[in-house]
Amino acid sequence: MPNTLINVSNRLPVTVEGDRITRSSGGLVAALEGLPEDQFKTKWIGWPGAAFPEESRRQEVAQQLDEEHGCVAVFLSQEEATAFYEGFSNSSIWPLLHYLPNYLRYEPGWWDHYQNVNRTFAEKVLETAHEGDLVWVHDYQLMLLPAMLRAAAPNLRIGFFLHTPFPAYEIFRCHPRRRELAAGMLGANRIGFHAFGYLRHFCSTVQRLLGIETDLTHIRTEGYNTALGVYPIGINAPKFEETLDSEEFHQRREEFRMAHENKRLVVSVERMDYTKGILRRLEAIDNFLARSDKVDAIRFVFVSVPSREGIEEYQHLVEDVESRVGQLNGKYATLLNSPIHFIHGSIPFVDLCALYALADIALVTPLIDGMNLVAKEFIACQRENAGLLILSEFAGAAEELFNALLVNPYDSAAVAETLTDALALTAEEKRTRILPMRERVMRYDARHWARSFINDLMSGPTSQARTVETDIREARDQVEQAFSAGKPIALFLDYDGTLREIELNPRAATPNAGIESLLRRLGQHPNLDVTIISGRSQEDLGAFLGGHPFRLIAEHGASLRAPGKKEWERLDRNINYAWKEELLAIFRLYEQATPGSTIEEKHSSIVWHYRKADEEFGAWKANQLTEELSALTANHPIKVRHGKKMVEVTAAENNKGAAVARVLDENDDYEVALCAGDDLTDESMFELNRPRILTIKVGSGPTLARFRVPDPAAFRQFLGGMFIR
Ligand code: GDG
Numbered sequence: 001m002p003n004t005l006i007n008v009s010n011r012l013p014v015t016v017e018g019d020r021i022t023r024s025s026g027g028l029v030a031a032l033e034g035l036p037e038d039q040f041k042t043k044w045i046g047w048p049g050a051a052f053p054e055e056s057r058r059q060e061v062a063q064q065l066d067e068e069h070g071c072v073a074v075f076l077s078q079e080e081a082t083a084f085y086e087g088f089s090n091s092s093i094w095p096l097l098h099y100l101p102n103y104l105r106y107e108p109g110w111w112d113h114y115q116n117v118n119r120t121f122a123e124k125v126l127e128t129a130h131e132g133d134l135v136w137v138h139d140y141q142l143m144l145l146p147a148m149l150r151a152a153a154p155n156l157r158i159g160f161f162l163h164t165p166f167p168a169y170e171i172f173r174c175h176p177r178r179r180e181l182a183a184g185m186l187g188a189n190r191i192g193f194h195a196f197g198y199l200r201h202f203c204s205t206v207q208r209l210l211g212i213e214t215d216l217t218h219i220r221t222e223g224y225n226t227a228l229g230v231y232p233i234g235i236n237a238p239k240f241e242e243t244l245d246s247e248e249f250h251q252r253r254e255e256f257r258m259a260h261e262n263k264r265l266v267v268s269v270e271r272m273d274y275t276k277g278i279l280r281r282l283e284a285i286d287n288f289l290a291r292s293d294k295v296d297a298i299r300f301v302f303v304s305v306p307s308r309e310g311i312e313e314y315q316h317l318v319e320d321v322e323s324r325v326g327q328l329n330g331k332y333a334t335l336l337n338s339p340i341h342f343i344h345g346s347i348p349f350v351d352l353c354a355l356y357a358l359a360d361i362a363l364v365t366p367l368i369d370g371m372n373l374v375a376k377e378f379i380a381c382q383r384e385n386a387g388l389l390i391l392s393e394f395a396g397a398a399e400e401l402f403n404a405l406l407v408n409p410y411d412s413a414a415v416a417e418t419l420t421d422a423l424a425l426t427a428e429e430k431r432t433r434i435l436p437m438r439e440r441v442m443r444y445d446a447r448h449w450a451r452s453f454i455n456d457l458m459s460g461p462t463s464q465a466r467t468v469e470t471d472i473r474e475a476r477d478q479v480e481q482a483f484s485a486g487k488p489i490a491l492f493l494d495y496d497g498t499l500r501e502i503e504l505n506p507r508a509a510t511p512n513a514g515i516e517s518l519l520r521r522l523g524q525h526p527n528l529d530v531t532i533i534s535g536r537s538q539e540d541l542g543a544f545l546g547g548h549p550f551r552l553i554a555e556h557g558a559s560l561r562a563p564g565k566k567e568w569e570r571l572d573r574n575i576n577y578a579w580k581e582e583l584l585a586i587f588r589l590y591e592q593a594t595p596g597s598t599i600e601e602k603h604s605s606i607v608w609h610y611r612k613a614d615e616e617f618g619a620w621k622a623n624q625l626t627e628e629l630s631a632l633t634a635n636h637p638i639k640v641r642h643g644k645k646m647v648e649v650t651a652a653e654n655n656k657g658a659a660v661a662r663v664l665d666e667n668d669d670y671e672v673a674l675c676a677g678d679d680l681t682d683e684s685m686f687e688l689n690r691p692r693i694l695t696i697k698v699g700s701g702p703t704l705a706r707f708r709v710p711d712p713a714a715f716r717q718f719l720g721g722m723f724i725r
Pocket residue numbers: 163164233269270271303305345346347348349352369370371372373374375377
């Protein structure tokens with residue numbers, strides 16, 4: 001049985017006109033049509049592009065879409081569509097994704113619509129999806145959808161692809177709903193971008209906005225794992241080959257050749273969008289024509305497809321472009337030529353191919369663009385004659401199309417100069433530039449793109465199902481049973497991040513009144529044997545918790561203080577710490593170079609804390625330090641740990657698991673031993689393979705523990721619920 005790939009995008013790949021529904025043939029459709037049929041059936045979920053006010057008509061359209069096109073329609077009212085699409089998506093998110101905060105408009109009411117529409121999409125997906133299906137969500141209109149699906153169906157395999165750039169944090173942070181949007185995307189098992197730069201910006205944004213550290217390949221949250229990847233989209237290559245072979249194509253190209261006889265043709269094709277750099281391009285053309293003595297021999301053909309016409313900024317753009325084109329034609333027209341041939345409309349595909357094939361140059365100069373398929377399509381059409389591509393270095397495509405003439409679209413004089421140079425190249429020079437690019441564009445096409453994303457999505461962990469149980473009733477029942485039967489129970493509790501919230505200043509993390517009272521109650525039960533097990537120094541633990549009748553284990557197991565005693569017993573007497581001096585010098589360099597970071601020196605370890613440093617810079621330096629230390633200590637029994645906002649070196653023999661094992665060996669009559677912790681250093685306790693052990697991870701992140709609670713407050717509540725009546 002093939003699985004179903006459910007493709008979810010704002011618009012369905014169909015156009016509904018009266019009673020007729022026609023399938024459009026964009027790259028995405030072609031990409032998915034090329035998937036092996038024995039492996040996948042495809043279904044589409046999306047908006048059919050128009051509001052159908054009558055219920056009976058909606059039902060008819062839905063049925064026809066389903067039966068004839070494998071499409072599930074999401075119907076939106078006119079008001080919803082306007083607020084969700086033109087408002088929130090295209091007036092607030094789109095400009096920021098394209099580094100243009102000046103175009104950002106925001107109305108709080110749009111947010112409700114954006115959430116509601118994403119929810120409606122989620123409902124449709126959940127109605128449609130069965131076990132084993134893949135869901136692939138596309139683009140910025142549906143950023144909340146992955147998290148909504150994840151919450152409702154933890155085992156669903158969800159991919160998300162962003163077709164636009166992802167901007168630097170400083171830009172994305174301008175969005176009033178920046179956190180929700182970033183968190184929404186993280187519901188996906190895999191997120192794909194066109195270029196590595198976008199992925200990097202996304203990671204840095206997640207780190208800064210949500211405080212989650214990432215390693216550029218994965219983002220781990222609440223037991224989930226979102227993989228990240230770079231998948232540059234391609235074109236529908238077979239369709240181009242087929243069209244270039246067709247009679248109609250040759251005929252149209254001849255007609256165009258005659259219409260533009262004796263002219264060098266420069267084409268620009270795009271949606272009428274301010275990101276495409278049309279006004280700047282006209283400025284460059286002005287610059288070029290002003291210096292050219294061959295105005296009669298050149299023609300610039302613009303095909304600008306009407307887009308987002310309900311939005312004011314787009315209306316202004318049309319006015320500005322039309323007036324500028326008129327002005328330039330007035331300025332440079334002769335009796336023989338009008339240099340700019342401007343079409344504000346769409347042309348048939350075969351005409352587009354004929355135009356590309358005939359053109360000497362494609363002038364593709366977006367101010368920024370996720371990928372830009374026009375650049376690749378132009379190359380695809382250079383099968384017989386070799387044209388030249390002048391491409392903005394700010395288009396995703398520039399990262400792949402090395403042989404294009406790359407330009408800075410803001411530098412009109414340079415663009416004009418490049419145009420002049422390009423027109424002077426010989427046919428041979430043009431061919432050497434274009435041929436290798438054509439080979440690449442035809443090979444790494446849309447199908448390749450879809451297959452690589454889907455394969456990676458499939459080959460990730462089989463499911464994101466929580467292997468860690470968040471329903472902790474069973475843990476509670478076991479402990480409570482032992483407790484009411486008066487049997488001995490051992491508690492091994494980490495302190496910072498487990499019993500107590502982490503503080504920016506570690507010294508300030510003394511137990512507050514609530515924690516004090518909880519600990520006092522724990523200390524009063526004769527059948528509870530409590531051990532506080534921490535990475536902190538003896539002094540800190542003594543000062544914070546010394547008043548309770550608990551066993552204290554400090555420095556990750558290096559020393560122990562028995563209940564009621566004042567002296568500490570060192571468990572690491574046989575360990576040689578001679579390496580500390582040498583490594584301390586390295587720690588000092590990092591402390592110096594990272595404002596806000598501090599070194600803590602303990603008997604058995606050195607710790608570098610960066611809680612107060614700049615989030616991203618701190619994490620970056622921490623990775624460097626971890627790497628440097630790991631390389632230096634590789635052949636020694638020394639352990640380097642990159643924990644929560646800290647890097648620590650300690651003797652490998654010191655670990656919490658070994659210390660817990662030692663206590664359990666000495667007192668083997670416990671009915672239950674409960675270990676709880678929040679950080680990597682606690683994993684050695686969770687790894688212990690002993691009977692009657694219960695393990696609880698506090699907070700997010702990967703873990704070997706069986707149970708998870710979200711934060712210290714929830715953990716205190718869990719303890720309080722069992723032992724305080
Ligand atoms: C977004 C991202 C990313 C244009 N005029 C006509 C026509 N077109 C077709 C082109 C091309 C498509 O429209 C435009 O695609 P782009 O990739 O250039 O740009 P966006 O529309 O902004 O697309 C972009 C893309 O998503 C995919 O991920 O590359 O960065 O912004 O296919 O050929 N087609 C026809 N007549 C026209 O007049 N037939």
